[in-house]
Amino acid sequence: MVGREVLPSEHPKKEVRQVLEKWADQGWKIHKDGHLGKLYCPCEARCTTIPVSGTPQNASSHARRIDRLAARCPLPDDSPLRTLTGKPRH
Numbered sequence: 001m002v003g004r005e006v007l008p009s010e011h012p013k014k015e016v017r018q019v020l021e022k023w024a025d026q027g028w029k030i031h032k033d034g035h036l037g038k039l040y041c042p043c044e045a046r047c048t049t050i051p052v053s054g055t056p057q058n059a060s061s062h063a064r065r066i067d068r069l070a071a072r073c074p075l076p077d078d079s080p081l082r083t084l085t086g087k088p089r090h
């Protein structure tokens with residue numbers, strides 16, 4: 001994690017904000033990175049990191065994508081999807 005923590009309420013798009021709030025309630029954290037930030041999963045393996053755009057071209061599809069990716073956590077150790085995070089446990 002790099003930048004400061006970003007709150008879901010800071011997202012300018014309502015659809016995305018709602019999804020971020022839902023996952024933040026489950027322990028996910030957003031940290032500042034680029035335009036807005038990245039969403040980090042709360043599991044021990046930190047298997048999933050999802051880029052969050054502050055200016056998505058299509059807010060509802062961006063929200064759905066975040067929701068879909070977040071639902072995958074926790075990923076199995078050998079899942080190729082883990083590379084999405086770029087942060088293997090070892």
Ligand SMILES: [Zn+2]
Pocket residue numbers: 041042043044045046047048073074075
């Ligand atoms: Zn995870």
